[in-house]
Every structure is written in structure tokens, then in C-alpha cells.
Amino acid sequence: MKKIKVGVAGYGVIGQRLADGVVLQEDMELLGVIDLAPTLAIRALKEKGMPYKLYLASFEKEEEFKRLGIPISGSMDDLVKECDVILDSSPGGIGARNKEIYLKYNKKAIFQGGEKNSVADVFFHGYANYERGLNKQFLKLTSCNTTGLIRSVDCLDKAVGIERVAITIIRRVADPGDYHRGLTNALQIDKAPSHQALDLMTIMPHIDATGILVHTPITHGHIITVVASGLKKINKEQALEAFSKHPRIRIVSIKDGFLGNASLFRYARDLGNPRGDMYEIALWEDSIVESGDSIMYAINIPQEAVTIPETIDGIRAVMGLQKNSAEATSKTNKYLGLGKWISQ
Numbered sequence: 001m002k003k004i005k006v007g008v009a010g011y012g013v014i015g016q017r018l019a020d021g022v023v024l025q026e027d028m029e030l031l032g033v034i035d036l037a038p039t040l041a042i043r044a045l046k047e048k049g050m051p052y053k054l055y056l057a058s059f060e061k062e063e064e065f066k067r068l069g070i071p072i073s074g075s076m077d078d079l080v081k082e083c084d085v086i087l088d089s090s091p092g093g094i095g096a097r098n099k100e101i102y103l104k105y106n107k108k109a110i111f112q113g114g115e116k117n118s119v120a121d122v123f124f125h126g127y128a129n130y131e132r133g134l135n136k137q138f139l140k141l142t143s144c145n146t147t148g149l150i151r152s153v154d155c156l157d158k159a160v161g162i163e164r165v166a167i168t169i170i171r172r173v174a175d176p177g178d179y180h181r182g183l184t185n186a187l188q189i190d191k192a193p194s195h196q197a198l199d200l201m202t203i204m205p206h207i208d209a210t211g212i213l214v215h216t217p218i219t220h221g222h223i224i225t226v227v228a229s230g231l232k233k234i235n236k237e238q239a240l241e242a243f244s245k246h247p248r249i250r251i252v253s254i255k256d257g258f259l260g261n262a263s264l265f266r267y268a269r270d271l272g273n274p275r276g277d278m279y280e281i282a283l284w285e286d287s288i289v290e291s292g293d294s295i296m297y298a299i300n301i302p303q304e305a306v307t308i309p310e311t312i313d314g315i316r317a318v319m320g321l322q323k324n325s326a327e328a329t330s331k332t333n334k335y336l337g338l339g340k341w342i343s344q
């Protein structure tokens with residue numbers, strides 16, 4: 001089997017996890033990663049024995065890399081030339097600049113949520129609009145919150161049909177170790193409607209969505225509450241049945257000890273997941289309630305790892321590896337071990 005050659009540009013929070021996720025795909029090969037500074041992630045890569053080859057987007061800090069004994073395999077151009085697809089996880093806005101290099105070598109690329117939608121041909125989600133990404137050159141992934149939100153809304157939509165959602169996002173303000181965000185103890189409200197609701201409508205235009213976002217001074221996961229209104233009444237049993245079958249949704253319960261985001265982070269570490277990552281969103285069974293004809297529920301979004309599966313679906317789409325969402329997502333899920341808990 002000819003493997004798809006993949007490179008990752010930007011070896012930060014998302015890039016490290018994308019690289020690890022690609023390595024798990026039996027039909028893909030990670031050729032290397034690109035960065036430009038000896039960050040902690042790059043130092044850890046060196047201490048781990050350089051499992052991934054490192055290429056530089058800029059040689060400004062070459063001397064520092066040399067001093068630290070971090071081997072460099074070449075320039076960004078060297079890696080891009082060899083790849084079929086680049087996963088660009090550089091800081092928001094830098095991807096649009098890197099795109100020039102992808103265009104120069106006529107390569108496919110998948111950008112993350114910090115870029116403008118205009119960077120790509122299609123704003124992409126592996127479940128909700130996989131087919132629109134087929135054989136395109138550039139995709140942009142939804143942000144972490146939108147990725148998880150769409151998983152749950154699409155799941156209900158496919159099961160019973162949804163026409164309207166209203167959401168509240170309780171958003172973690174920083175990733176662990178983000179000192180540049182400050183030491184804070186305050187909540188902050190964004191102007192409504194939140195971009196996640198607008199993004200959902202871009203990808204699922206048949207659904208009317210709105211929402212409010214509240215920043216919170218925590219780092220391990222966002223929580224979103226969703227009120228979803230169906231074409232007809234949705235009851236709790238129908239919703240739970242649909243959610244329970246979804247390989248990227250883990251049903252949890254307060255009575256079992258899942259009290260909030262921190263319980264999930266701890267559980268992921270107890271599972272032995274690298275860095276305490278979770279690809280799946282968690283949905284509290286005890287949060288599902290009926291309100292008139294609508295259904296309300298709460299989900300946890302592990303922001304650092306949640307977009308990895310849908311980004312890998314994106315590779316499958318741009319390369320035309322599978323012709324539809326069901327086939328593509330089931331391959332990605334199999335290689336990432338998603339949904340194992342459903343049959344246990």
C-alpha cells in the first residue's frame with residue numbers, strides 16, 4: 001500500500017498531537033515536522049531521541065539549535081517538496097503566509113482554526129461536510145469548540161433532524177503553561193453571537209445557531225451547553241441513544257465521579273493517554289434534559305487534542321482516500337482507537 005506522505009508545520013500544542021496522530025494511521029507516513037525556534041516541545045523532541053525529523057521555517061535561530069545539539073534535517077521547502085499533504089498548525093495568521101510555499105510546490109494543506117476561512121477552499125468537519133473536502137487543495141479545520149460542538153449537533157441531526165441550536169461556551173482561557181496569558185482570576189464575556197455558532201451555520205447551513213461565550217481562567221477543557229431544537233420533539237432517550245453510538249463522544253456521568261473538566265483530564269491520565277490527551281468529547285448523561293420540544297445537554301471539549309481526528313479526516317478527503325464521511329471517519333477512528341469504550 002502506498003502511504004500518504006504527511007508533514008506538520010508548527011510543532012506546538014496542536015502540531016505535536018497531529019504528528020502523533022498521523023504516525024498511528026497505517027495508511028499514512030509522517031515525513032517530518034517544521035518549526036523555527038527551540039521551544040520546549042522541540043527540546044522534548046530532542047530528549048526523546050528525535051522520533052520525528054525537524055525542518056526549519058527560518059534559519060534565524062540555527063546557531064541556538066546547533067548549541068543545543070538539535071539535529072536539523074533541512075528547510076521548510078525541503079520537507080514540503082516531499083509531502084503529499086502539509087498539516088499547518090503554526091500560530092493563527094502564519095498559515096496564510098506559509099500557504100505561499102504550498103502553492104509554490106502545488107501541495108495540499110490543511111489549516112487550523114486560527115486562520116481566516118478565506119485561507120482554504122472548504123471550511124471542514126469530518127462528519128458534517130467530509131464530501132465537500134474531497135480532492136480539494138486547501139481545507140481549514142473548525143476550532144476546538146466548534147469541532148466538538150458540531151460532532152454532537154451532527155449526531156442528533158442525523159438521528160432526528162435539527163433546525164435550531166443555542167449554545168453557551170465556558171471557554172478555558174489558556175493552554176497549560178501559557179504564561180503569556182497572565183495570572184488571572186476573572187470571567188470575561190464576548191460579544192454575541194459567538195464565532196462557534198456562526199461557524200456551525202457555515203458548515204451546517206440548514207441549522208440556525210446562536211450563542212454566548214464566557215472566558216474562564218482554567219486550562220483543561222471548555223464546557224459547552226447546547227439547546228437543540230429538532231424538526232419534531234426530541235426526547236432524552238432518543239438523544240442519549242444517538243450520542244452513545246458516536247465513536248468520538250464519550251458518555252459520562254456525575255454519579256460515576258465525572259464532576260467536571262478536571263475529572264476528565266485526570267481520567268485521561270489514568271488511561272495512560274500521552275499528555276493526558278482526549279480525542280473524544282465527553283457528554284454528561286445527567287446533563288441531558290428536555291425543555292419543551294428541545295433538548296439541552298453539556299459537553300466537555302479537550303481543546304488540545306479534539307481537532308486531531310477531524311484533521312486526519314481532512315487528509316483522507318483531500319487525497320480522496322475514502323469517498324464518504326462514514327468510511328473515512330471509521331478508518332481514522334480505528335487507527336486512533338476511538339470508540340473502544342462503546343463495546344466494552
Ligand SMILES: NC(=O)c1ccc[n+]([C@@H]2O[C@H](COP(=O)([O-])OP(=O)(O)OC[C@H]3O[C@@H](n4cnc5c(N)ncnc54)[C@H](O)[C@@H]3O)[C@@H](O)[C@H]2O)c1
Nearest residue numbers: 010011012013014035057089090091092112113114144303
Ligand atoms: N491550542 C489550542 O487549544 C488549539 C485548539 C484548536 C485549534 N488551535 C489552532 O491551531 C493553530 C496552532 O495553535 P497552537 O496552540 O498549536 O500554537 P502554538 O503556539 O502552541 O504552536 C505554534 C508553533 O508554530 C511555530 N511556528 C511559528 N512560525 C512558524 C512558521 N512560519 N512555520 C512553522 N512553524 C511556525 C511556533 O514556534 C510554535 O512552536 C492555531 O491556528 C490555533 O488557533 C489551537
